[in-house]
């Protein structure tokens with residue numbers, strides 16, 4: 289096991305083989321990324337408790353999306369990423385996906401000409417026995433996997449409030465529905481860790497709230513941990529177990545929502561005095 293810096297109490301921990309299994313899903317330690325000399329993340333360490341929804345917040349350009357990119361392996365990074373005790377730091381994005389990391393993007397990345405169901409099925413291959421190639425070759429074992437995946441994809445669509453048999457191309461659906469399709473696709477492989485980049489962006493307040501409630505329910509049902517980046521702080525504080533605050537590429541503070549909302553540094557850097565007046 290890795291010795292990582294930073295846990296829920298912000299203290300240095302060095303786990304040993306005799307430690308009981310921790311109630312921690314994700315640890316990142318000393319994470320760093322530079323883009324052509326610009327330091328997007330610097331020495332970021334924190335832990336996320338297992339199960340339910342946690343969130344990453346911070347001002348524009350704080351490094352939130354870059355953090356999700358590091359955890360999912362989309363960008364190369366310094367430092368450590370550990371999922372449920374397994375070191376992912378040197379693994380590529382596809383290996384991390386196979387080990388249970390799924391994510392959505394700020395702008396939904398869907399195939400516009402395919403139906404919602406077919407887009408969701410694109411999320412199946414980390415879970416299928418023969419992988420994407422086996423699926424394309426339609427090997428017998430893959431056909432039965434595919435039938436059950438198709439049924440599950442349809443069920444996820446209806447659970448998220450979409451018509452399972454909608455034959456329209458996904459590109460013609462409303463923005464909120466496209467977001468739901470992307471979430472359903474990420475959920476199909478039953479990830480251990482689901483990373484959502486601004487899942488409620490562009491949705492009305494009720495729609496956003498409903499979507500996050502659905503995600504919370506799924507997280508509980510399949511014992512998955514969800515980490516979302518979200519600008520709607522009211523929503524974040526309502527659904528999150530744990531909140532990580534970034535500012536200018538560094539960790540400002542991490543902790544339970546009530547602590548974060550009352551933290552003077554967070555109020556000064558991000559929430560503003562109006563928030564403090566409204567919430568306290």
Ligand SMILES: Nc1ncnc2c1ncn2[C@@H]1O[C@H](COP(=O)(O)OP(=O)(O)OP(=O)(O)O)[C@@H](O)[C@H]1O
Nearest residue numbers: 323326327328346347348349350351352353354355
């Ligand atoms: N591919 C890239 N190439 C160069 N610079 C990048 C790249 N990706 C991110 N950055 C820079 O890294 C910093 C962090 O960006 P990031 O998108 O992670 O912030 P963010 O907190 O998600 O912002 P927002 O809330 O506006 O989405 C910014 O200065 C950004 O310009």
